Amino acid sequence: MIVTTSPATISPAPRRAASATAIAGLVIAALVAIALPAFTTGYVIYIANLLLVFVVLCLGLHIVIGETGQFSMAHAAFYGIGIYASALANRAVDLPYPFAMLFGALVAGAVGLFIGALALRMRDIYLALATFAFGEAMQWVFANWDSVTNGPNGLRISPARFGSLEILSDKQAYPFVVLFCVLMIGLTILISRSRLGRAFRAVRESEVAAMAMGIDVRRTRVIAFGLSAAIAGFAGGMFGLFQTFIHPDSLGFQTTILVLTMVVVGGLGSIVGAVGGAIVFGLISEVLRQAPQYQEIIYGGILILFMMYAPRGLFAFIGDRIKEVRRGQ
């Protein structure tokens, strides 16, 4: 017998079909992920590593925007804090790299809690502007705090170590990147399904009703910001697994917009959307690297098209089309 933890009171058949499809998809994805290094060049592996980092970054943004319904334009900053903090920790202490990653996540999370508490009074466009300002300020800090970040010259990231194993190539890093990405997807699903995740969504849907249910709305919003920033910081630590260099230029507004676009195009409010959006849009932006002069125009165009024709995101759009076809038959 299959034991499901989901409420199975109503129409279990389509749910089972959906979860079967999801499991099949995951298995295929896992096989592709495992088999990838055997067939491809280092460059493709590098792109795959970067994509998976962006998947985790999107998961972080998903917690705050998708689950809790609060705007954040500061995720490139939290990501950057994670990169610098874990790189510096890795350099300073001779411990396996995951400790440095955790340190990066903790520092980013602590800053996130602080920003979340400051942002409590703000909503919507004001929140977006305030977090945008914080993001810009952080980029300035990265570029000017010479003694710590090495300022505009960028920081060399020393190789990640797991005991005696030193990671010197993208291919070596890849299995770890996959592992951490899967762990973060699992963690996000766990949070989303838990009591805390329900409180996030309750706050998103109606703050007054949430309050009447005994949910501390302010605390919930701050926790969402902290968790979201910690996951983004962890993504920064993953970046350090395979990258040897970080420059403040790559931690600006463009990165924030890219992540935001991934989450919106994938589908706001769903984990599948956040993960899928990161992969699809990450691939698109990689293809567009051939024609950088058109990149921004095409991003903008895609975003507008999605807002107009598929506001619930790519995956909801595909799901609806499949349903239509089935109904038609």
Next chain:
Amino acid sequence: MASEPFLDVQGLTIRFGGLTAVGGFDMAVAKGSIHALIGPNGAGKSTTFNCISRFYTPSEGRILFDGQDITRLPARAMAGLGVARSFQNLELFSELSVFENVLIGAHVHAGRSWRDAISARPAEIGEHVEHLLERTGLADYAQTKARNLDFGHQKMVEIARALAMRPKLLLLDEPAAGLRNREIAALDRLLCELRERDGLTIVLVEHVMQLVMSISDRITVLSFGTKIAEGTAAEVRAHPAVIEAYLGRETTHA
């Protein structure tokens, strides 16, 4: 009523700027009773209701629940004390399923253990939610998004969600507004059953007299922010001040 009231509103006064919305209002609700608060539009019923549920803070007066002074407690503390409320203009979690809406109602009970806190469906609470869905006629819609329900069912989700808090006192803000006759009859049955079988104390603000007169043990009538009458359905219906407030004063002498 010799015993101490379950909910005791004493000298409640609420001012907005210079305007006194409610002035010196008293109301004592007996345990296990259905107590209706009625009055013409703008009488201050909802304002009073929002004070009791702690969404507004009164300018003067005290509110005692089960002997405890709750006048200054935050709204989010009410669920834990056993005071649940519904919303007049629907405050559902629209994008979430009916099941999840009601499950969030049990938020204060869902964190008893780590297992419960990380579970998508804490065992005992999940069963209770399903039981509530049965009782409120929502079992067939458990996985439907709340926003896709018709108005009558949405109002029921409000009540089911409030019941998931396992309240001792249930505050309902116009639960029958906009319902069809058949739905009002079902609501009537449900509320009476909650009083008889579960011993729940219910305070409702309501305009639908058919419901109020049928189920209320006691009715308090507000007009222009002051209490003008209180008593059983029959007493209130015959009260001259109530007739005047609802129908206006006769200008010609009889």
